[in-house]
Amino acid sequence: MLPMLTGFINYGQQSIRAARYIGQSFLITLSHANRLPVTIQYPYEKLIISERFRGRIHFEFDKCIACEVCVRVCPIDLPVVDWKLQPVIRKKQLLNYSIDFGICIFCGNCVEYCPTNCLSMTEEYELATYDRHDLNYNQIALGRLPLSVTDDYAIRTIFQLPEKR
């Protein structure tokens, strides 16, 4: 008789504890019900990127003088500047230029110090590829202007996330 009674008492205590936990979790759920969402439905919604965002680098081939300042200021010597000397005019002629975004840390040093302003940081951040070698952008890929999220009518743009309350 006694073990049965103890079993009933234990069962009752466990039921009360379970009911208390369910009640607590329900109260937490209720407390979140009047809060605004802190996420957006990417990729159907996108945030407007801030003005100083450091995204994919844009490069203007015609402005580059192959001085290699961008290589010297880069913490990992990343930009590849391929040039040949033109002895007649005694100037360097740029042949190829590339940056590997699989390695770049987007510090912006190259953009900051380029004497001809042929480098700039764009708002483009969707750089995912299936092959990391595709992240090595040559001058043609670097010269492509990014699409602005505001020009894409298929998505909804969000100016900023709501403040936390």
Ligand code: SF4
């Ligand atoms: S610093 Fe500017 S101009 Fe000089 S090589 Fe780099 S991109 Fe070209």
Ligand code: SF4
């Ligand atoms: S952003 Fe920084 S890491 Fe990337 S290429 Fe320029 S200097 Fe190098």
